[in-house]
Amino acid sequence: MREAALELLNRTMEEQLKRSEHPSDFPALPPIPAGRYTDPRFEALEKERLWNRTWLLAGIASDLPAPGSYRLFQHLDRSVILSHGKDGRIRAFHNACRHRGSPLLLEPQGRAMRFICPYHAWGYDLEGTLKSVPSQHDFACLDKAENGLIEVKCDTYRGFIFINFDDDAEPLQNFLGEFVALTEGYPLECMVVKDHFFVEMACNWKIAYHNFLEIYHVNTVHPTTLAPHLDSRSFVIALYEGGHMRFGTRKKGGESLFKTPPVKPDDIAPVFLENTVALPTFPNTFFSLDPVGFNLQCFWPMGSDRSVMEVRQMGWATDSEEDKLYWQGMRAATEHILSEDLCLFENIQQSLRNGTIPSIWAGYQERALYWFEEEIDRRIGPDHVPTDLRVQPRIASFMAPRSG
DSSP states (O other): OOHHHHHHHHHHHHHHHHOOSOOTTSOOOOOEEGGGGTOHHHHHHHIIIIITTSOEEEEEGGGSOSTTEEEEEOOTTOOEEEEEOTTSOEEEEESOOTTTOOOSOOSSEEEOSSEEOTTTOOEEOTTOOEEEOTTGGGOTTOOGGGOSOOEEEEEEETTEEEEESOTTOOOHHHHHTTHHHHTTTSOGGGEEEEEEEEEEESSOHHHHHHTTSOSTTHHHHOTTTTGGGBOGGGOEEEEOGGGOEEEEEEBSSSSOSSOOOSOOOSOOOHHHHHEEEEOOBTTTEEOEEOTTOEEEEEEEESSTTOEEEEEEEEEESOOOHHHHHHHHHHHHHHHHHHHHHHHHHHHHHHHHHTTSSSEEOOOGGGHHHHHHHHHHHHHHOGGGSOGGGOOOOOOGGGOOOOOO
């Protein structure tokens, strides 16, 4: 973390510990319309103008260790191949044969030095070029050079793989913005996936994501699991351009909320040992930079009132039995903590769906939640959002400055 960001974290934390009143210079936040979580109009706008035009975390480079290694991204009614090419480059392709649209790969992960369609055996190389067509003489108009796999815009940053369905999207590093400065001093590129699982939820994806954008609920919902380890009064938020954020919370003791793993790098900056630093990254990713590793969570829609949380447990490279047992315990601990939250989401969705409450409220401690909703409208374009579903832009002037 760069000096400017670190200074901001420490200064705002001291101010927060002294605060006993609503900040006089911060606006009251209007209610957020319930229809944003239930209305098919808003769901359609998100699909067209958010998910199809935004950089999305799709995978981890260490999961594609050698040429031919692949993983499938299967969200948003899409199937995309993430593939490690012979030249070392990671590419993304729509998982659809140019013949009649059959998926080329059926297994979610594996290794393939050529993509062979299981339907009619059209074959493509790792660069997506159409190489072989059985009975090619029967396709008089077919130009193989013009019928390679359709590529998806793809880039990586420090081992994180991102895709964007908009070919004209801004460069990834521009999109990440302050994320680049905030992760300095933490060896992201050294991490590997220890576990990878999915949690289906009977709620809109934003309702689930909201839960991770505030600490207001921790003392109530997690009194024995998280609250004893975090000084909730110290919780501070920095809001950044593009809908990204940085949270900081002082630890009550020890370097981590969890026990020390068998392997831990010795070059982690002290700020990550003394504080829990979380980085909600727009539009749907959340993780906290802990010295033991972290849960990398992505929230994906499956309809207006259903979603899935994708969880990757990120740790340090070792294959020892001790490490495997450690991460088995971490999986159990994670599932237990998540269960304390998940039991509430379905009923929240029900209250919004049936009109029990017309809107939801966000207080000062939940301003990140409001900032997130503002950014969704900015991405969609405020004029495209129906008047009854808009949030009123209130807090752009409270954005933290870039630190480098």
